[in-house]
Amino acid sequence: MVRAVASPIVADNVGYIVIDDLSQDLRSDLHDAGVSDDDLRSIAGRDGVVRGAEELDNLFTRLREPTRALVRPGRQSLFDALRAHVERNRQAAMDRGGRRFSHDPVLMQVLEGHLSLGPQSPAASVFRVEQALADIGFLDPTAVDGDFDDLTMKAVERFQIEADVPVTSRIDAATLGALIGAAPPPGEKLVTRPEYDRMLATDRLEVTIALGAGDRGYTRAQAELAVIEGLLDRGFERVPPRDAARLRELGLDGVDPHVDVWTNGETTLHIVMPANDEPASGRAAARAAERSGAVLWTGRSFDLAEAHTRRTGLLGRRAPRPSSARPAYQLVCVSGCDASAGPVQDRLLGRAQIDTDLLATDRGAPESSRGHHALGFLDAVLARADTAVLRRALGESSATERGFLFNRSNATEAHGA
C-alpha cells in the first residue's frame, strides 16, 4: 500500500468541501485516484462536509494513487484542484458569516485554536456567536444577551450535532469554523428557519394536532367543526381510514385509530380529536400523538429504519437517534382544556429526551380558542414563521430539549372565537 502524501491544503476549520456540491469532473478525478463516493461520505460523516485538518487529511490518506493525483500531464493536479475548491469555499464563508466575527480578536483566537468560549467568556464575543446562532434558528432571539447561559449552551450543542463537529458545549475552533460556514452575512437572517428547512428538506412535513375537549362552556364539537372547516378552506382533503391504498401512497402503513389523516399533497396532518371522557381521552391523545408523531419522508422510497438512524440536517445528515422506536420530528399542537391537554403536554415534555421540535398548547388559557389555536399553529408552521411570529400567534415560548414550547395561557393577545 502506498502511503498518501500529506495534504497540501491549508485546513483552518473554515475551508471545506461539500460532497454534494463537488463538480462532476472533480468527482471523476477522485474516483480515478481511488476515492469512491462511499469513501467521501465516510470521511465527511453525518453532515456530508469534509472540514478541518483531520477530515481533509483523511481524504488524502484514501488516495490510493497519489502519483496520478499529483501529476496529470496538461492538467491541474488533483491536489491543486481540491485546494482551489477548498479555498473558494473558505473565502466565500469568510465573506458571509466570517464578517460577523473577523473584527473580534477573541473570536479570531478561538478560530486559531488558542482558546474557547463558555460561561464567563467576554460578553461581546458571546453576543456575536449568539446572534449568529439565532439568525440561523438555533437560539431563541430573546436569549441573545451576551451571557453564555444554559440556553446558549443547548443551542451550541444542537448546532454541534447538526454540523457534525465534536459536542463540547463550548465555542471552539471547529464549532466557530462551522458557524462561519453556516451563518449569513451580518444583519441577515436565513430566509427560512433551519428547523423548517430540515423538516421540509425532503418531501413531506407532518404536523400533529391534538384537539381536546373544551371547558368554560364551549364544546369539543364546536372546535371540531372549526378545525375541519378550516382544513377544507386551506385545501386539505381527508384520507378515509379504510383507504389503505391512499394511505400507503402517503407512506402510512397502519394508522392509529385515534388519528385522522389529512393531506394537501405536500403536507400530511395527523389530527387527534379525543372523545368526551376527558381523562381517558387525554391519555388516548397522548398515546396517539406519541405514536403518530411527525416523521419526515424521503419521497415514496422512504425507509422507516433509515429515517430513524439519520435525519436531514442543516449541513447534511443528522445524528443517529438513540431510540429507533420514536419518530425523528414532531410538530405538535395540543388544544383543549387542562384535563385533556394537560396529560398530553406532560407526557410529551416528560420524556427523557423530547423529540418534539415545536409544541404548542392552550393549556390554562383564560378563554377557549374553539379550534382557532390549532389552525393558527398550522398556519404558522406552514408559513415557516420565525419564533417571534409563532410567539405572537401561540403565546409565550420556552426552550425545550429540541425546540420550543408555546403556551397560549400566557399569550398577550386574545384569539377570536
Next chain:
Amino acid sequence: MIAMRNDVGTALAVLADHRRPEAERARAATTLGEAGDAHAVLALAIEYGEAAGSLRRAVSYALGRLNGVEVLARQLAFADPRSRARAAEVLSLFNDERATRALTLGLTDADEDVRINSACALVEHGDPLALDELERRLETDPSRKVRAAAAQAVGAIGTVRARQVLERAARTEEDTFVVILIERTIQRRIDEGESEDFGC
C-alpha cells in the same frame, strides 16, 4: 338594593378571579346563590364547567338556588340571538332532561348560530330524547354547519337507530364538509369501542 347589587358585583369579580384561593371563590359562589340574582347564572355556569372540589359544590348549590337550568332554558328561548347562542353553549354542561329539552327546542331556532350551538351542546348529552329533531336537522337544515353538528350529536347518542340515521345521511348528503363529519362520527364510535350500543 344598591348594596345587594354591589355584593353581587364583588362576588362575581371574586368568582372569576382564578388567582384567588378556592375557598374564597367558593364563598363568592354561595353569596351569589343566596343573593337570588339571576344575572349571576351565566357566570356560575361557566365556573361549573371547570370547577372542582368545594368550589364545584358551592357553584352547584348556587345554581340550584337560582334555578340555573331553568334560567338558561328561558334565556335560550327568549333572549336576543347572541345570548341564546351562549345559553345553548352553557347548557351543554348540564346533562339533565330539562337542559336536553331546551336544547332540542334550540335546534329549531331561527338563528343559525343558536342551532349550531344547540346541536354541539347535545353532543355532550348523548340523550336519545333529542334524536328525532336531530334527524330532521341532519336531513333538512339549510345550514351545512347545523347538519354537521347534528351528525356529531346523533353519533353521541350511540343507539342502533342513531347509527341508521347517520348511515342514511351518509348516502344522501352531498356536502363534503358534512360527509366528513358523518364519516368521522361513525368511525370514532367504532374506534373508541363505543359500538356496543350501535351493535345491539
